[in-house]
Amino acid sequence: MPNIAKLWNKLADPKNIPRLFALILGLLLIAGFLIPIGLNTDQIYTRPAPQSQMDAGLTIAPYDRGGEILESPGITEAQYPENSQNLGWINSYMTPIADMLKGISPYFGTSICASPGGLIDEILYYTRGFDTILESSILMMAFIIASWLAINFTMDRKEEKGEGDIEEDVKRAIASSDRIANEVEMSNRKARKKQAKKEFR
Amino acid sequence: MLIENLGGNLMGTIPLGDIVLYLNSLHIFLFVTILVFTALIAISRTETQVEAMFGSLDENKVSVGKKEFKQRRFLAIICGIATAGAMITGDLFNFTLFMALIGIVNIGIVSAVKHVDVLNSAYQYGLIAMMCGLPLFGGAAMILAATGTLSLFELAAIPASPMMIFGALVMLIGVCGESGIAPFFASKAEMFRTPGSPFILIIHLSSLFIIVRFVEILLIIL
Numbered sequence: 333m334p335n336i337a338k339l340w341n342k343l344a345d346p347k348n349i350p351r352l353f354a355l356i357l358g359l360l361l362i363a364g365f366l367i368p369i370g371l372n373t374d375q376i377y378t379r380p381a382p383q384s385q386m387d388a389g390l391t392i393a394p395y396d397r398g399g400e401i402l403e404s405p406g407i408t409e410a411q412y413p414e415n416s417q418n419l420g421w422i423n424s425y426m427t428p429i430a431d432m433l434k435g436i437s438p439y440f441g442t443s444i445c446a447s448p449g450g451l452i453d454e455i456l457y458y459t460r461g462f463d464t465i466l467e468s469s470i471l472m473m474a475f476i477i478a479s480w481l482a483i484n485f486t487m488d489r490k491e492e493k494g495e496g497d498i499e500e501d502v503k504r505a506i507a508s509s510d511r512i513a514n515e516v517e518m519s520n521r522k523a524r525k526k527q528a529k530k531e532f533r
Numbered sequence: 534m535l536i537e538n539l540g541g542n543l544m545g546t547i548p549l550g551d552i553v554l555y556l557n558s559l560h561i562f563l564f565v566t567i568l569v570f571t572a573l574i575a576i577s578r579t580e581t582q583v584e585a586m587f588g589s590l591d592e593n594k595v596s597v598g599k600k601e602f603k604q605r606r607f608l609a610i611i612c613g614i615a616t617a618g619a620m621i622t623g624d625l626f627n628f629t630l631f632m633a634l635i636g637i638v639n640i641g642i643v644s645a646v647k648h649v650d651v652l653n654s655a656y657q658y659g660l661i662a663m664m665c666g667l668p669l670f671g672g673a674a675m676i677l678a679a680t681g682t683l684s685l686f687e688l689a690a691i692p693a694s695p696m697m698i699f700g701a702l703v704m705l706i707g708v709c710g711e712s713g714i715a716p717f718f719a720s721k722a723e724m725f726r727t728p729g730s731p732f733i734l735i736i737h738l739s740s741l742f743i744i745v746r747f748v749e750i751l752l753i754i755l
Contacts, residue, residue: 346654346720353661353710353717357668360706367699372681411551411684462549467630470618473611474634477641484604485644501647512587 378409391434392426392441397451399423408451410459419458425450539749546623546686553686554623559749563620567742571613571735575606580730595728601645609732612638616739620746625676625683628750629669629704632743636662636711639724639736646727654723658713661720665711672704676754685753693755701754708747712740 342348385393399406399420406423410416426434426448433446440446456464539559547554579602582595597605612635619631640662643655677683679696691697713721721740725733 343716344719346657346723349717349720350657350660350664353664357664357706357710360668360703364699364703367695370694370696371678374681411682411687412548412553415548415550415553459551461551463552463624463627466552467627470615470627470630470634473615474630474637477608477611477634478637481637481641481644485641502649505649515588 378407386438389438390441391438392446392448393438395441395447395451397423397448401425401450406451408454408459416459420454422450423454424448425453539752551684552624552627553684554621555686556621560621563742563746564617567613567617567620567738570738571610571617574609574613574731574735577731579605579732580728582728597728604645605642605732608638608641609735612642612735612739616735616742619743623685625673625685625688625750628746629673629707632669632708632711633666635739635743636665639721639739642732642736643724643727648727651724651727654720657720658724661710661713661717665707668703668707669711672700672702672707675700675703685750689753698755701751705747705751708743712743714740714744 343352380394382394385396390396397406397408397420401422401424405420408420408423410419413419426446430446430449433440433443539557542557544556544558544561547556579597584593584595586593615631615634615638619628619635622628622631640655640659643651646652646655673683676688676697679694679700680688680691682688682691710717721736724736727733
């Protein structure tokens with residue numbers, strides 16, 4: 333039983349909690365090696381077989397999804413096709429610079445500056461339209477708050493003078509605990525004297 | 534498990550492209566409750582802690598300054614809105630994003646405090662929150678790799694595979710650490726020992742709501 337009590341006391345100390353968490357997480361991740369990897373190849377954003385577009389001689393391999401701008405739709409898939417019915421019409425749109433780059437060499441297709449921007453627009457702003465805005469604004473909010481905290485509550489704290497200075501607080505806490513210890517000591521001494529007097533009588 | 538079995542009748546969907554929010558009675562209840570609490574917290578004032586002094590009949594009042602009060606109120610409102618978003622979202626990745634925001638805001642609410650013990654435990658909680666980034670996003674990524682979708686509607690129809698179960702377990706560890714339930718409660722519980730009660734309460738409230746919602750998500754996935 334006392335062992336359990338000791339364990340509970342250790343759990344009540346905030347210092348031990350990150351260690352415990354890291355231990356549990358590490359054990360779980362190690363156990364993850366035993367899990368068979370079952371990847372779903374039927375992903376929503378289709379990929380052609382590796383090297384097939386390269387062998388076919390397409391200039392923007394491996395990101396060619398076919399289609400002509402506003403003439404015929406290319407290959408783009410959506411989770412809910414009924415919500416985005418005009419899918420794929422601007423699949424193959426490229427900026428003039430990207431168009432020029434793809435003419436220079438077939439190997440620029442893997443770089444972002446010569447891949448079809450229309451495809452990214454289709455995925456980011458058409459099928460996942462609202463989500464792109466929502467996710468990036470949540471992330472931006474998180475980063476703004478984190479950096480605001482870092483600026484206001486870590487670096488500037490030493491220069492903050494006056495009532496709420498943290499070093500002052502620490503000093504005051506130490507002083508008050510010293511004073512209390514002194515008082516206790518004094519009263520102890522008095523009590524002992526009294527006791528000694530009584531016994532002497 | 535079917536969505537209808539868990540949260541009551543499906544009242545409708547809000548199709549926003551590939552992101553389909555769905556409304557049922559459980560989600561609406563959680564969403565409205567957290568918004569009402571956020572509104573109450575936004576209009577309330579902070580408490581003043583009264584500490585008895587040792588060896589005398591005097592008392593020591595600990596109150597919150599105006600600047601600190603404003604900062605905390607702002608962060609508490611953000612925390613409430615993020616929790617409300619996590620209640621109603623129909624996308625697993627958005628849920629993890631809201632969780633990450635709640636973790637950062639929770640540290641922010643207590644970091645304005647000038648108590649050494651509280652700051653120390655907030656630091657320890659911050660370490661956990663940082664570590665939680667891996668299991669939260671990693672778990673969501675694992676589920677995405679195993680199923681090819683993050684929409685809870687679609688996930689409800691897909692039978693659970695070992696990798697999905699593992700991904701959900703990893704996410705569970707992340708949510709446990711981030712919301713500070715047992716056995717990781719100590720660092721978060723120490724954070725409550727600071728003046729400024731209603732803003733501190735939203736930390737607790739948000740983690741309670743998150744746990745309820747995550748249990749529902751687990752049941753949907755598995």
